[in-house]
Amino acid sequence: MLPDRGPRRRPAGAVRAGWLLLGWILVGLGIVGALLPLMPTTIFLILAAGCFARSSPRLEAGLLDHPRFGPALRAWRTERAIPTRGKIGACAGMALGLLFFEMGAHPSFAVTSAVAVLLLGCALWIVTRPAPGRCP
Template identity: 55%
Template sequence: MSYSARAVRIGYLVLGCVLLALGVIGLVLPLMPTTIFLILAAACFGRSSPRLEAKMLAHPHFGPTIRQWREQGAISARGKTLACAGMALGVASFWFFARPGLWLGIGGTAVFVLCAAYVLSRPAPRAEA
């Protein structure tokens, strides 16, 4: 393996670990997402450590969600509800605590609305045979 290929692999491994840590933090912080960080961590591990990727895919709680996203681009109804509720709480907190100027507030809200629209546009997972 060349030096540059090894450096890229290590970079993906480090990024995967950082994303995994952010996902774990999201388990305890209400406004911090969890699933997207775990999906991205699994993608990084897929390019750097097949063993860690396999562990994430085999996880009893998060594995099915990661596999559904990879295979179908799907988000469950519960996942959509939690994601949109978290985003709504985030927007409300942003307006209440940050007290942004009008245009910053509108811009921030627009980003959340676009993210929510994307989440809602994803299909529901198909039943596995």
């Protein structure tokens, strides 16, 4: 069960429609990410759930209850945790992305190094998140 954060005021009119539209765009990007190996999925769905929380509780519940993506979304929301499988997939995807970048773009050593340092920083942040159920 998700923690109760008290009553949430939903924005009205155009603001609510904007959150709803952004949520659907993020779901679309998440679907593309599920089909393309180098594009992330879960982060787009996490953001979509946040948008739907401000516009459509029914759609938010649908994402959180999804059989495949729901557990990871709930783990992030309740514990700020990333499952081990997700950590491995994210780090492998970043390494593969760096390899494809190097092979396809043939950037200078400085550019490759800068991108590698950025990706390493992201990977370190990801692996230091707790696993679900292991939070203090």
